Amino acid sequence: MPGSGYTYVCKLDALEEGVPRRVEVESVPVSLVLTEQQVFAIHDVCSHSAVSLSEGEVDGCTVECWLHASRFDLRTGHPLDPPATRPVPVYPVRIADGSVYVRATPRTAQ
Ligand code: FES
Secondary structure (H helix, E strand, O other): OOOOOEEEEEEHHHOEOOEOEEEEEOOEEEEEEEEOOEEEEEEOOOOOOOOOHHHOEEEOOEEEOOOOOOEEEOOOOOEOOOOOOOOOOEEOEEEEOOEEEEEOOOOOOO
């Protein structure tokens, strides 16, 4: 998608349901998650401490940080449990012709 602000990251069929995949989008670490028949892109650094959310567990539209078990909503980036209190940026995703594109500008948290 040249000129759209979206960057190609991978083929859709390279993603496994419920298994996060770490990618870099314009040098931003992003965790891509295929779940609930959608692809989500969330910043790949927990807001509580600098660990990778790609190593966490996916359950529905959430990913659980492996270190202290805060769950983040993949749609908004908001933490659902302590100890994390701050949201993690989430990024817009587009699918076209079997390919996944992400814009490295965070969506505004809702
Ligand atoms: S590092 Fe993620 S919840 Fe503590």
